[in-house]
Amino acid sequence: MRRRIVLTTLLAALVAIGLFGIPLAVAVAQYYVTAERAELERAADAYALDVSADILRHRAPDRMPATEDPTFVAVYTPAGAQLAGAGPQTLDNADDAVRTGGVVVADTDDELVVVVPISDDGTVVALVRAATARTEVYQHTLLTWLAMAGLAVVALLSAYAVARRQARRLARPLEQLSATARDLGDGDFTIRAGRAGIPEIDSVGESLDSTAVRLDDLLARERAFSADASHQLRTPLAGLQLQLEAALENPDADLREVILAGIGTTGRLDRTVTDLLALARDTPPVRDAAAVGEELAGLEQEWAPVLAGRGLVLRVEPVVAEARLSGPVLRQIMTVLLDNAVRHGAGTVTITVRDAGGALAVDVGDEGDGVESGTDVFSRRSPGAHGTGIGLALARRLAEAEGGRLRLGRLRPAVFTLLLPLEQ
Incomplete structure (x- = not known):
């Protein structure tokens, strides 16, 4: 690219120099010819004035013209015979000068020639010839052309220097953009394009950024979805597997009830996947509005057997205030909190709904050991003895997407509080 910019600039400069220089060179050559003829005419007029008195008295001029080499001046009769001066013995263009009665240009291959008549009452009585070698004009023209050629070379060198500088200025940011795009294609989404100060290139850089x-956000969402889906689906899938295994081990089991229970579980799995996909894609939540009391009643029926199987008791206090929000979102948040109680809690798991002054507070607490001081339970962590933190981080994101908040209200025993806007 740099070479192309330099060559294009030099070609443009060369064309401009040619379009301007060639006509100027021709004009310079014509100027020197015209100027030399004017000088010859002045020399001939001066000599004619000097010898006119002798010519009118019919005497041969005895004074030579005061001219500088290589200008030659001579005086001739109307018939073309030389009377005095330096020049050919006969004047070839005498008849033309006598006939026109004015200045005659009579150039030859080697000389520039001007013939000026000397008249007496309208009659040409003598002719003055002034001539100079063409080499004199050629020398002046050549020197000027050489100077013009030198200026053209200087102009081309200047254009070359400017073109190289501009080529570097234009090519460097484009090369950086190319490297940035290559790194982006290799998976480095932290790369950022620099700013070149050229609006068009900077616009491309901003688009690349x-x-x-x-892309970085998309991949982060995909990773988050994979982790969230794995976390949220683990418990329902385990429950479904236990249901099916229990049905296989019990020959007298009511298969219809088992199938209906399995269908219900798969329905909840489908809703979970749908909710997680909406969150991962950052799409507006589907406002399947439901009352908090109704949702908590359904959760009590679903989770009471699960907690009972782990030696826990689920108690849902009467709802004293209502708020309406996305039913799937509330189910996901409460599922995370109840699953957290199953894993880390003990005793009775209590769900309490209260008016928190402008907001509806849903408290989920148990009688376990609680949370150690200084632990950020809402941050994602590497898998370990105390879990990954994925579920609580997901629950907080879901709450914030609904305009609410999820916080740890008490450490020991642990109480999580979900704050929701009151129904208007």
Whole structure:
């Protein structure tokens, strides 16, 4: 690219120099010829004035013209015979000068020639010839052409220097953009394009940066979805597996009830996947509005047997205030909190709904050991003895998407509080 810019600039400069220089060179050559003829005419007029008195008295001029080499001046009769001066013995263009009665240009291959008549009452009585070698004009023209050629070379060198500088200025940011795009294609989404100060190139860089941010966000969402889905689906899938295994081990089991229970579980799994996909894609939540009391009643029926199987008791206090929000979102948040109680809690798991002054507070607490001081339970962590933190982080994101908040209200025993806007 740099070479192409330099060559294009030099070609443009060369064309401009040619379009301007060639006509100027021709004009310079014509100027020197015209100027030399004017000088010859002045020399001939001066000599004619000097010898006119002798010519009118019919005497041969005895004074030579005061001219500088290589200008030659001579005086001739109307018939073309030389009377005095330096020049050919006969004047070939005498008849033309006598006939026109004015200045005659009579150039030859080697000389520039001007013939000026000397008249007496309208009659040409003598002719003055002034001539100079063409080499004199050629020398002046050549020197000027050489100077013009030198200026053209200087102009081309200047254009070359400017073109190289501009080529570097234009090519460097484009090369950086190419490297940035290559790194982006290799999976480095933290790369950012520099700014070149050229609006068009900077616009491309900004678009590339935006693409990197979007791709990074997209991959982060995909990773989050994979982790969230794995966490949220683990318990329902385990429950479904237990139901099916229990049905296989019990020959007298009511298969219809087992199938209906399995269908209900798969329905909840489908809703879970749908909710997680909406969150991962950052799409507006589907406002399948439901009353908090109704949702908690359904959760009590679903989770009471699960907690009972782990030696826990689920108690849902009467709802004293209502708020309406996305039913799937509330189910996901409460599922996370109840699953957390199953894993880390003890005793009775209590769900309490209260008016928190402008908001509806849903408290989920148990009688376990609680949370150690200084632990950030809402941050994602590497898998370990105390879990990954995926579920609580997901629950907080879901709550914030609904305009609410999820916080740890008490450490020991642990109480999580979900704050929701009151129904208007």
